[in-house]
Amino acid sequence: MRDIYAIGDLQGCQTSFEQLLARLPQDADLWLAGDLVNRGPRSLDTLRQVIALGDRVTTVLGNHDLHLLAVAAGVRQAHGSDTLDDILNAPDRDALIDWVRHLPLAHFAQGHLMVHAGVLPQWDAAQVVTLARDVEQQLRGPAWKTFLSRMFGNQPDRWQDNLSDEDRQRLTINALTRMRFCTADGRIDFKIKEGADAATGALKPWFDIPGRRTADVTVAFGHWSALGLVMRDNLLALDTGCVWGGQLTAVKLASSPAARELIQVDCPRIHDPLAFADDKTRNKVKKADQADDAPKAAKAAKSEKAEKAEKDGKARNAVAGKLGKIRKIGKAEKTEKSAKADKVDKRERAEKGAKRKGN
The missing domain is CATH 1.20.5 (Single alpha-helices involved in coiled-coils or other helix-helix interfaces)
Incomplete structure (x- = not known):
């Protein structure tokens, strides 16, 4: 069995990705935590390089990847901070967009569950995969543009078993690609973007909710650069702020936490960490x-x-x-x-x- 390395958010930082790859075994499998593109200087080059790695790579969709799809579909406006033009204007644009929209939203294998952001406490690993597959079918179907036009928004913000198809799919996307804090009953907070110490009495980092049903597997995720690297027996937080001048992180997955291997490369600062923060x-x-x-x-x-x-x-x-x-x-x-x-x-x-x- 080949080694597997889980890697945090790339966000178009291809130079740092190349430096990290040079330090990994050439035959290792790579699990990427999403947000392949955007805000970094080389989104197109990064995307093409990931695609060129072929079967070595398994990557889940991040919120920036979904934003790319929505802008390409014409259902969402580009942001001033976006660095997606090189993809949108590329001669192979259609093939690139098609590849991205066929990515999974969650990946579960060998006792490890990878998502981009988080998992609601009411969901176990099997339910996460089932909910993700429902969204993936829509993204891969002929009506994917219409589907995406209905998927952006903060409501519903709490899990219930009787949600409509559209509400369930929107909540699934928000939890798996945007969540940081939530309450014990599964209500997502979309405002707090600071680190774990910003928790309140009711709101906690999603992985610290007592009784979380994915506590029996190891969840690997990115998205939360203010959180930084966290390595617990059943948790791997991998976004260490590459695009903000932090590091790009890879962790060798293992059945025993003691057998893990941490590899990091320092990254140049592309953006001020507070560039997109509110007052x-x-x-x-x-x-x-x-x-x-x-x-x-x-x-x-x-x-x-x-x-x-x-x-x-x-x-x-x-x-x-x-x-x-x-x-x-x-x-x-x-x-x-x-x-x-x-x-x-x-x-x-x-x-x-x-x-x-x-x-």
Whole structure:
């Protein structure tokens, strides 16, 4: 059996992908966590390279990949931050889009379940695959453009067994490609994009919900760059922010967590991590940076004060040394003068004594 390496979001960062591939066994299978394209500088090259790897690659759909399909279908507007034009204008555009829309939404094999973002706590691995297959059939069918035109939106945001086909499919897409936080009853939050420490009383990272039904398998996912690398016995978070100047991560899958292998390459910063954040997030990060900088500033001020005190002390010591030297010189001069005066005084007394004897 060939080794399998699960890899985080590429997002058009082909140079980093090539560097990572150079460090992996050439015959290893690759599981890609989705978001192959967008925001990075080489979306077209990345997509073509992944396709060229052939049967070695299994990749699931990410939200950026679905956005590419929707823009290509004419049912969604491109964003200012998109880097999809090279794909949309490519001579083999139709073949590329066709390949992307035939990708799975979830992949389950050898005790590992890969999705792009997350899994609702009410779903087990088999149900995830069943729900994903339903969406995949629609994307691969002749009416895929019409299907996509109805799939974007935040409602419904909570799982129920009696959802309509369209609502169930939209919720499936949102959970598997967009989710970060949810409640115990399966309500997805679409606003919070910070790390796991942004959890509230009710909202938790989807993988920390007690009683999650996929806890008996290892779930590998990407999407959440603010979360960073997380490696637990039953969890692999693989998006380490390549496009933001972080790292591109690969983890060798194994039945035993101790047998895993972590391989990472450093990535150049393509985008500011806060480039697409809202004002609330920016202010929160700014306050955190200020709080973090405060002790540094205090330490620097303290260091500057200590340095000044040290310089002043050295100056005082230097002055004291000079004064001491002057005092020593003065004392020596005074002693010398006193000795001369005593000598003169003795000589004068001797002369007076001699005169008295002569008289």
